[in-house]
Amino acid sequence: MPETTPPYLRLYRTMQVIRQTEEQLAKSHQRGLIHGACHTYVGQEAIATGVCAHLRPSDVVFSTHRGHGHALAKGVTPAALIAELFGRATGCSSGRGGSMHLFSPEVGMMGTSGIVGPCILQAAGAGYSFKLLKSDNVGVAFFGDGAVNNGAFHEGLNMASIWKLPSLFICENNQFATEVPFKYAAGNPTVASRGAAYGMPGIEVDGNDVLAVYEAAKTAIQRAKAGEGPTLIECLTYRTRPHSEGMGDFGYRSREEVEAWKARCPIRRFAEKLVAESLATVDELAKIEAEVQAMVVEAQAFAENSPWPDPSTAATHVYAQ
């Protein structure tokens, strides 16, 4: 539930969990422990963190190929995530999914998708359920700027708006879809202004400022729960690692640009702010960082030591029961 004072240390911890897990995954990718694609969330941590801080397990999240951060912020453990990417039976999708198919309905992580677009529709659909069931849950879609020019965005936002569904549409505008700049791909290069086309508030926030995201999400959730309908939030951000681990990175953007954004690291910025405004001490933050580090080391060991799934289960659960 929206709180009056943001849970500063919890936000900090979540961002640390994401960052450190991602860095661990990047290393594991180099070691060949990850078998398929691996799209990290480094640089965008503030977004999943700021939004998911408001969500209960019964609130649901639908996400994309770049979904590790959402899964972690929603409550999937680093161990379950890492094990999934290692293809182990203990992974959050029992090894069936890998990086792009993270499922943990127990905590409201309803899945990431390797196809761009569907998460938007699914979050609208969840909103429809919640409206019909008269529950006060919300459905949240996280998606990239690349999804904005897709028909799913148009159809999903329009329906969510006309039926005033309790849904949030969080666009993480990291300015590129793989290597294609959003400025090139979109006739109108601001996402937030697209809300108007659907009669929906469109809010632009600094996606590297966790408190800004937190506040925007808070307002949107209040709106959703009050039956006033969905909100589109554009979070301006940047991914500071390549599109996918192992891919080249400087054919379409410059090292300088990447470095400039690294300097705007949402975690460092937040830490500085907390200390500067005496909301936390350097020691408190260091302690969190160390705790998280221990957790990630343990998660890594857990994943590496986890068993492979049993090949005889390869075709179970295609149908119910």
Next chain:
Amino acid sequence: MPETTPPYLRLYRTMQVIRQTEEQLAKSHQRGLIHGACHTYVGQEAIATGVCAHLRPSDVVFSTHRGHGHALAKGVTPAALIAELFGRATGCSSGRGGSMHLFSPEVGMMGTSGIVGPCILQAAGAGYSFKLLKSDNVGVAFFGDGAVNNGAFHEGLNMASIWKLPSLFICENNQFATEVPFKYAAGNPTVASRGAAYGMPGIEVDGNDVLAVYEAAKTAIQRAKAGEGPTLIECLTYRTRPHSEGMGDFGYRSREEVEAWKARCPIRRFAEKLVAESLATVDELAKIEAEVQAMVVEAQAFAENSPWPDPSTAATHVYAQ
């Protein structure tokens, strides 16, 4: 090519051709001469007429289930249209298409579609061809308000905009998709304002005023040919017959509303204006009306007397050559 003075009498004639052909078709539907669906264009004549007046055979039109008016305005003869709806070999689609699949590429009528949406994309695609071929043709999509909430609208307009394609997007907002009001179906109930989402001019015109449509189309075509990109034109209008011949009409709208719109008949209004402003005499208009009537009577006879297609040709032309 855009002219300085609108071709008043030609516009009047085209509207008459559409109206009279449609009324003939409505009668034929009652007589059982039309085998499938029949969506008439009565009330919307000014739109096809005003736009197509600017088009040469090499400019292309893509249309919808409600496409009779576009076909006629683009140069398909009433005989070829009526014969098509009668399922005859002499029809513009050799009897293969009926009301919703009208093809006459010779005159730039590239087809109507029974599926809502594709015409928008095809007109953008034609624009891409023309750009690549460096021809000065334009691609035009006519579509209803119902298509505006469809992903094809979003994707097609965005791409046409970013590549500055010579395409026109003509939305005939007759306020209903079958029986569903546009106001209900759309989060933002003006179509023209949607242009902004794609960085494209969005123009609203009175779709029952042929000169207004004519002028808007003229500007849009100039823009397209100058390489400045596409235009979205919303033509506010109303269909005064049921969605499809034989369907009920007053479960979702009132007789009064229909009558009020009948009073705004684009043909009568235009005739009155022409006479009032001494741009034509009553006699001139009556003569055109009579000529058209004769033509439609002849077309009807032609269609009724035309041969059926040969069943042995039912599967020819599935593939080329």
Next chain:
Amino acid sequence: MPELTFMKATLEGLTEEMELNPRIFVMGEGIGKRGGNFKTTEGLFDRFGAERLCDTPICERGFVGMAAGAAMTGTRPIIDFMFADFIMDSIGEIVNQIAKMQYMSSGRLKMPVLLRGCIGIGHSAATHHSGNYYPLYSHFPGLRVCVPSMAADAKGLLKTALRSDDPVLFLEHKSLLNIKGQVPTGEHLVPFGKAAIVREGRDVTVVALTIMVHKSLQAAEILAKEGLSVEIVDPRTVSPLDIDTILESVHKTGRLIIIDEAFAPCGVGGDIAALVIDRGFDDLDAPIRRLNGTFTPTPYSPPLEAAVVPSVERIAQAIRDLIAE
């Protein structure tokens, strides 16, 4: 048992299930107050209200995608497409999302989505309103595909679908909608994957799908007068497909022909033929034949349209030929 049309039978099944289960809702174009283009939801709007009979904009992909999200969060959406042709814009949501969600979540998510629409050639509906798409859906794991031919089965399968946690394609041939049949009142469930022998016979097994069941029955009448005894099997669902019933029948008759309005290539008939030749090789006294709709988009004009669909006479002749083989 009362006589009902196919359409009324599904309406009865739907009404009963919506009464029983408040989580069921319907989405589609004109399925609210209008009651559906094919009267599939007639009267339900007044009974259940706008939230459970939700009129949509024209955005098939969008609302199918929403159905996935809704099903994952505790409700049971029915998407009423009117014409199944309109589903094509949402194949991505069906094949890559809806069909895969249970598997990818290792069974932790259920996917109780019912997708219904009218299929089939007839009434000069022309090529955008005439498709038969069950082979497409049957090819993909994770989906159930119902193709009832009889009013009672339509009701029974619809009710089964609305109690199943699997996504179901429920495809109704337009020309069946007004066909009448005896329909059990109340609780009547037809299981998935259980074929019906709609006519018993000795000389040949005819597997017929949807409208072709009725045409085959007429052909069988003609052939009976010629002394030929035709057994007709209606699979009722094509995924799962009840191959055992077909094999038993072929074991008895030694001959098999599949009659299907849908296109032959990569169709249900090929599948049946392959399964029978694999498992019932020694039972076969003659080649397996298929009679399908012509491999062409559907034309509008009545004589052309008639030419692309297997007629009673062509069915009868194909059966005669096979028996003579």
Next chain:
Amino acid sequence: MPELTFMKATLEGLTEEMELNPRIFVMGEGIGKRGGNFKTTEGLFDRFGAERLCDTPICERGFVGMAAGAAMTGTRPIIDFMFADFIMDSIGEIVNQIAKMQYMSSGRLKMPVLLRGCIGIGHSAATHHSGNYYPLYSHFPGLRVCVPSMAADAKGLLKTALRSDDPVLFLEHKSLLNIKGQVPTGEHLVPFGKAAIVREGRDVTVVALTIMVHKSLQAAEILAKEGLSVEIVDPRTVSPLDIDTILESVHKTGRLIIIDEAFAPCGVGGDIAALVIDRGFDDLDAPIRRLNGTFTPTPYSPPLEAAVVPSVERIAQAIRDLIAE
């Protein structure tokens, strides 16, 4: 003849045709400067410029729909989907527009659209990047479907596709992209609907598709050491399907097995089986068998993924079993 990878062979064919025909252009995500996710357009951007190598937003339905309009107005679009899975959002444009346009216009419009994308299971790509969709496309009239397995065929079919006025699905198994083969330079056209006998044999006919051609060749090597003589037919295109070559082979061997990574139901194997049993009934000395990928969404984890694909060993065993039948 130079040795080229499959990927370089298609790139060579594409480059040659783009040189010859200025109306050809390519659309897709990252196919411009980046040269394609699978390097399918490497170097072409510099050679032909941005208009002919057009990077798109992520809106597959949109640009496939545009391709239809472009093809109708004098250009020849190639849509490069990278993964064929992404095509699913545009099935409506393919099945209801592109495939039907020539027919509906009675041949007055042509539809020279090439739709290419990578298919197939492997490399832990998981379920949204692993589909084999050729059965879906083969079911619908109006489309051509190429599934080459060899570098030379890939080039030859691609060039044929780019001179055909029909819409073509060109589907490349990811695991083939780096396989090498002798590829004729310059003019080299492989016709649609002509199968290749990739290995001659006496005891059994194996029809194998895409990657399974290579696995079947390996299996045949193993079996040769056991004294079994395996003939392998690669259809190369599945629509049209060259059934005559298959029938001739079966006439010789008396036995048929179809090896296909794609799902069995409503697949190409069923179609082949049905055609062979219909036309070659008397040639068959044993049941027809199919060995397909398991009927399940594709899992990510290596041991699971391996379990759902026919392996060389399973192929060899299936052939042995059939010969023993």
